[in-house]
Amino acid sequence: AQSVTQLGSHVSVSEGALVLLRCNYSSSVPPYLFWYVQYPNQGLQLLLKYTSAATLVKGINGFEAEFKKSETSFHLTKPSAHMSDAAEYFCAVSTNTGGFKTIFGAGTRLFVKA
Amino acid sequence: DTEVTQTPKHLVMGMTNKKSLKCEQHMGHRAMYWYKQKAKKPPELMFVYSYEKLSINESVPSRFSPECPNSSLLNLHLHALQPEDSALYLCASSQARRSNTGELFFGEGSRLTVL
Numbered sequence: 001a002q003s004v005t006q007l008g009s010h011v012s013v014s015e016g017a018l019v020l021l022r023c024n025y026s027s028s029v030p031p032y033l034f035w036y037v038q039y040p041n042q043g044l045q046l047l048l049k050y051t052s053a054a055t056l057v058k059g060i061n062g063f064e065a066e067f068k069k070s071e072t073s074f075h076l077t078k079p080s081a082h083m084s085d086a087a088e089y090f091c092a093v094s095t096n097t098g099g100f101k102t103i104f105g106a107g108t109r110l111f112v113k114a
Numbered sequence: 115d116t117e118v119t120q121t122p123k124h125l126v127m128g129m130t131n132k133k134s135l136k137c138e139q140h141m142g143h144r145a146m147y148w149y150k151q152k153a154k155k156p157p158e159l160m161f162v163y164s165y166e167k168l169s170i171n172e173s174v175p176s177r178f179s180p181e182c183p184n185s186s187l188l189n190l191h192l193h194a195l196q197p198e199d200s201a202l203y204l205c206a207s208s209q210a211r212r213s214n215t216g217e218l219f220f221g222e223g224s225r226l227t228v229l
Contacts, residue, residue, distance in 0.1 A: 100216030
């Protein structure tokens with residue numbers, strides 16, 4: 001069975017500071033890993049994905065994540081936070097079982113202070 | 115602009131009503147999904163259709179009835195719902211081939227309130 005754990009339900013940073021959102025996964029097979037962002041009253045949007053190619057993955061809006069198999073982690077980072085980054089972030093893992101079954105983490109709410 | 119379109123954006127219904135949520139995508143995706151999301155929670159998978167056939171039903175109560183009339187459309191028929199069914203219902207689509215990664219494309223959701 002696959003699972004995802006996001007450490008910290010809320011993260012608060014100052015504008016211009018480093019953003020670090022933590023995600024650990026559990027998987028019996030090489031996983032497909034994703035970070036999605038959800039702005040208020042909207043659906044989820046893909047930020048980036050890991051698909052067993054490069055371990056450092058770059059996404060949209062300046063975000064990136066590093067896949068570390070030894071630590072079973074896929075943490076999301078951004079060097080400099082912007083006010084517009086305030087949103088809910090979900091780490092997710094998927095498996096193909098006749099249509100993909102995607103398991104989401106509990107989510108981390110990012111607050112950005114001026 | 116999202117490429118997955120959901121209607122209606124908001125729906126209020128009584129417990130005896132019958133209503134439907136609709137979802138449409140034109141990306142050629144052959145897997146389509148219904149998720150339920152409660153406030154401050156992650157999306158929970160309800161149903162998956164792969165090549166227009168129901169492939170995953172996550173033990174959803176029968177008062178929710180999915181339908182996939184063709185490769186572009188996905189419906190969720192609602193009947194005799196309970197107030198606790200009030201939530202944001204998200205439709206998503208993805209490639210269905212095993213060689214793909216399952217990246218999901220979401221609509222903006224239909225916010226359902228059951229009175």
